[in-house]
Amino acid sequence: MSDVTIFAPSPILTVTVEDHPDGSEIHVHPGGQGAWQARMLVRLGVRVTMCCVLSGEIGVVVRHLLEDEGIEVEAVEREGRGAAYLHDRRSGERREIAAEHGDPLGRHDLDELYGTVLRRGLESKATILSGPSDEAALPADTYRRLAADLRAGGATVIADLAGERLAAVLDGGVDLLKVSDEELRADGLATADDLGSISHAMHELRSRGANAVIVTRAGEPFLLVDDDGVLEVTPPRLEVADHRGAGDSLLAGTVAGIVGGERPRDAITLGAAAGALNVTRHGLGTGDADTVASLRSRATTRVLDEHADERAVSGRLSPEGLAALATPRDEEE
Numbered sequence: 001m002s003d004v005t006i007f008a009p010s011p012i013l014t015v016t017v018e019d020h021p022d023g024s025e026i027h028v029h030p031g032g033q034g035a036w037q038a039r040m041l042v043r044l045g046v047r048v049t050m051c052c053v054l055s056g057e058i059g060v061v062v063r064h065l066l067e068d069e070g071i072e073v074e075a076v077e078r079e080g081r082g083a084a085y086l087h088d089r090r091s092g093e094r095r096e097i098a099a100e101h102g103d104p105l106g107r108h109d110l111d112e113l114y115g116t117v118l119r120r121g122l123e124s125k126a127t128i129l130s131g132p133s134d135e136a137a138l139p140a141d142t143y144r145r146l147a148a149d150l151r152a153g154g155a156t157v158i159a160d161l162a163g164e165r166l167a168a169v170l171d172g173g174v175d176l177l178k179v180s181d182e183e184l185r186a187d188g189l190a191t192a193d194d195l196g197s198i199s200h201a202m203h204e205l206r207s208r209g210a211n212a213v214i215v216t217r218a219g220e221p222f223l224l225v226d227d228d229g230v231l232e233v234t235p236p237r238l239e240v241a242d243h244r245g246a247g248d249s250l251l252a253g254t255v256a257g258i259v260g261g262e263r264p265r266d267a268i269t270l271g272a273a274a275g276a277l278n279v280t281r282h283g284l285g286t287g288d289a290d291t292v293a294s295l296r297s298r299a300t301t302r303v304l305d306e307h308a309d310e311r312a313v314s315g316r317l318s319p320e321g322l323a324a325l326a327t328p329r330d331e332e333e
Contacts, residue, residue, distance in 0.1 A: 001044045002287055004124055005123075005128070006048060006127070007129045007130060008130050009064070009138075010130075012032040012133050013085075015027070027282055030065045031085075032130075034084070037248045039069060039254075040252035044289050050072075052113070054076055054082065055083075059075070076113045080102070080103040083133040084102075101134035113218050114145075121155050122154070125156065125249070128158045128160065129131065129146060129160075143168040143172065144168040146172065147159070148173060151173050151174075157172075157176075157209070160251050162186070163186075171209060178247065180218075201225065203225065213225040213226075214251070216250065218257065220231055226263075231302070232301065232304055233301050234299065236247055249271075250275030253271035254270060254271030273295035276295055
């Protein structure tokens with residue numbers, strides 16, 4: 001039995017060309033949100049099953065690559081086009097040469113995948129619902145149904161979604177939700193990037209079905225809200241090689257702590273360390289458990305006044321005033 005089941009509808013075959021003293025160096029890996037989360041979880045010693053649809057010859061390659069990384073794969077296999085991209089990094093910048101989102105999931109494929117996720121998720125300590133490679137890959141309501149059915153069976157459900165899929169999973173109910181401040185603004189849930197507006201949006205998400213919410217804020221400290229209020233988390237500051245995949249590593253590290261018996265607000269420092277390490281590397285979702293554990297002690301937390309966001313939104317407190325109300329103490333272990 002796996003510790004974590006990941007619903008990853010359409011993993012991606014990633015091909016990246018980089019410069020090398022002797023010419024070009026070509027890297028081929030499985031990718032996409034679910035694959036990057038799974039990779040970091042495995043690096044942290046967590047047993048993972050990925051439930052997905054694998055299409056055509058790209059799907060054959062993706063399965064082998066996932067299994068080579070120690071990820072168990074339960075897949076619906078079909079003919080057709082799989083998702084893939086080709087990126088050129090030889091100049092130092094990432095340039096997209098070609099990309100294919102793959103064919104949408106048919107009704108029979110989705111039914112089979114749904115049953116697989118439900119079975120494996122009910123057997124696991126936690127299930128992560130991740131997004132597809134393309135908006136049109138599957139109906140957003142799939143996430144509502146999955147979240148509702150998994151939680152009805154006693155499963156712990158974690159989601160990293162935005163847009164229609166975010167709204168759907170909230171209707172089903174979720175134990176932990178991760179979203180970025182940019183996604184909150186795009187969805188009309190936050191009107192600005194200040195702490196007051198974001199904190200207000202986080203409480204709104206809780207009222208709509210999320211027990212706990214993590215909001216990432218690019219280079220700023222990220223936030224977590226649960227029954228105990230709002231927590232600000234500052235990850236270790238490291239030089240950035242590639243920021244992509246940091247949020248997926250953050251979620252993976254947090255989930256690793258949760259399946260190990262920690263509360264989300266305690267596990268979040270493990271997530272902060274995993275996300276911080278990922279940005280120092282070119283491989284998404286990569287790192288090693290010993291370094292993540294070492295970095296964890298450098299992640300700091302502080303509890304924010306639980307009513308400060310309401311005063312900020314009402315106009316009685318500025319963003320600077322909200323920051324000043326933060327209690328500068330480490331969260332108790």
